[in-house]
Amino acid sequence: MxxxxxxxxxxxxxxxxxxxxxxxxxxxxxxxxxxxxxxxxxxxxxxxxxxxxxxxxxxxxxxxxxxxxxxxxxxxxxxxxxxxxxxxxxxxxxxxxxxxxxxxxxxxxxxxxxTGTSVDSIxxxxxxxxxxxxxxxxxxxxxxxEKEVKDLQQRTKEGIETARLNGKQIGLEKGTKLITKKSIAAKEQIQKYSKDFNGSLKDTEVMKLIGVARNSYYKYKKELIEELHNAQCRN
The missing domain is CATH 3.40.50.1390 (Resolvase, N-terminal catalytic domain)
Known part of the structure; x- marks a missing residue:
C-alpha cells in the first residue's frame, strides 16, 4: 500500500x-x-x-x-x-x-x-x-x-558590518569567557586529576585521559587557576 x-x-x-x-x-x-x-x-x-x-x-x-x-x-x-x-x-x-x-x-x-507528414519536424x-x-x-x-539562502547570508553579513561600523559589540566582549557544559566538565576533571590541583597526573596524561585538545586544555587550566584564585580572594 x-x-x-x-x-x-x-x-x-x-x-x-x-x-x-x-x-x-x-x-x-x-x-x-x-x-x-x-x-x-x-x-x-x-x-x-x-x-x-x-x-x-x-x-x-x-x-x-x-x-x-x-x-x-x-x-x-x-x-x-x-x-x-x-x-x-x-x-x-x-x-x-x-x-x-x-x-x-x-x-x-x-x-x-x-502526423506522418512534413509538419512532423515542427x-x-x-x-x-x-x-x-x-x-x-x-x-x-x-x-x-538557493538564492534565498545567499540573500540571507548577505543580509546577515551586511547587518554585522553595519553594527560594527556603528560601534556595536559583535560577539563576546573582550575578556568575556564563554561558559559551556563542556568547559565546566573539563575543568572539574582537570582539577581532579592534575598534579597542580588535587590529582597526581602530568598535563599530557590528563589530556589523554579526559580527551581534551592541547590548546583547550591549557585554556581551561588557566581559567581554572584564575577562578580558584578569585574564590580564595573573596573568602
Whole structure:
C-alpha cells in the first residue's frame, strides 16, 4: 500500500515547525510527518530526510511545504527530483504546485501526436520545447531557493558590518569567557586529576585521559587557576 510522507524542516531549533506541519496536514490528513532541524544546504547531512529516502518506494508520495524544504542547492535538488521521479515517487510542493511531478509527467506523456507528414519536424520541436520548459521551471524553483539562502547570508553579513561600523559589540566582549557544559566538565576533571590541583597526573596524561585538545586544555587550566584564585580572594 502506498504511503504519503510529509517532510518538514527548520533551520534552527528556535524556529517553529508547526506551520509546515499544519499546511501539509490540512491537505493530506493521513500524511506521515517527518521533522528535522538542519542549517546546511547539503542533503547528505539531513538524517531524517535520508532515512525517508532509504524507505520511500514507487507509488509513495512526499509532500513539502515548499521546494526549499527539499533542497536549497540547484544541482543537488534537481538531480534528486529526477531520481525520485524515475523511481515512481510523487513529489508535491504546496507553494510551487507548477513543479509537482504530475506536471512533469504531463510534459513527458502528453506529446502532440505526429502526423506522418512534413509538419512532423515542427511537432517534434514543439514536444521537445514543452519538455524543456517543464525542466526549466523545476530548475528555476531550486535556483530561487538557493538564492534565498545567499540573500540571507548577505543580509546577515551586511547587518554585522553595519553594527560594527556603528560601534556595536559583535560577539563576546573582550575578556568575556564563554561558559559551556563542556568547559565546566573539563575543568572539574582537570582539577581532579592534575598534579597542580588535587590529582597526581602530568598535563599530557590528563589530556589523554579526559580527551581534551592541547590548546583547550591549557585554556581551561588557566581559567581554572584564575577562578580558584578569585574564590580564595573573596573568602
Amino acid at each position: 502506498s504511503k504519503i510522507y510529509g517532510y518538514c524542516r527548520i533551520s534552527t531549533k528556535n524556529q517553529s515547525i508547526e506551520r509546515q506541519i499544519r499546511n501539509i496536514k490540512d491537505l493530506y490528513p493521513s500524511a506521515i510527518i517527518l521533522e528535522e532541524s538542519f542549517t546546511g544546504t547539503k542533503i547528505e547531512g539531513r538524517k531524517e530526510f535520508n532515512k525517508l529516502l532509504s524507505k520511500v518506494k514507487s507509488g509513495d508520495t512526499i509532500v513539502f511545504d515548499s521546494v526549499s524544504r527539499m533542497s536549497r542547492n540547484v544541482e543537488e535538488g534537481y538531480k534528486l527530483y529526477e531520481e525520485l521521479y524515475n523511481k515512481g515517487i510523487e513529489l508535491i510542493f504546496i507553494k510551487e504546485p507548477h513543479i509537482n511531478t504530475t506536471t512533469y509527467k504531463q510534459a513527458l506523456t502528453n506529446n502532440i501526436e505526429l 511537432l517534434k520541436g514543439v514536444n521537445e520545447y514543452l519538455l524543456a520548459l517543464a525542466k526549466e521551471q523545476i530548475k528555476l524553483a531550486f535556483i530561487q531557493a
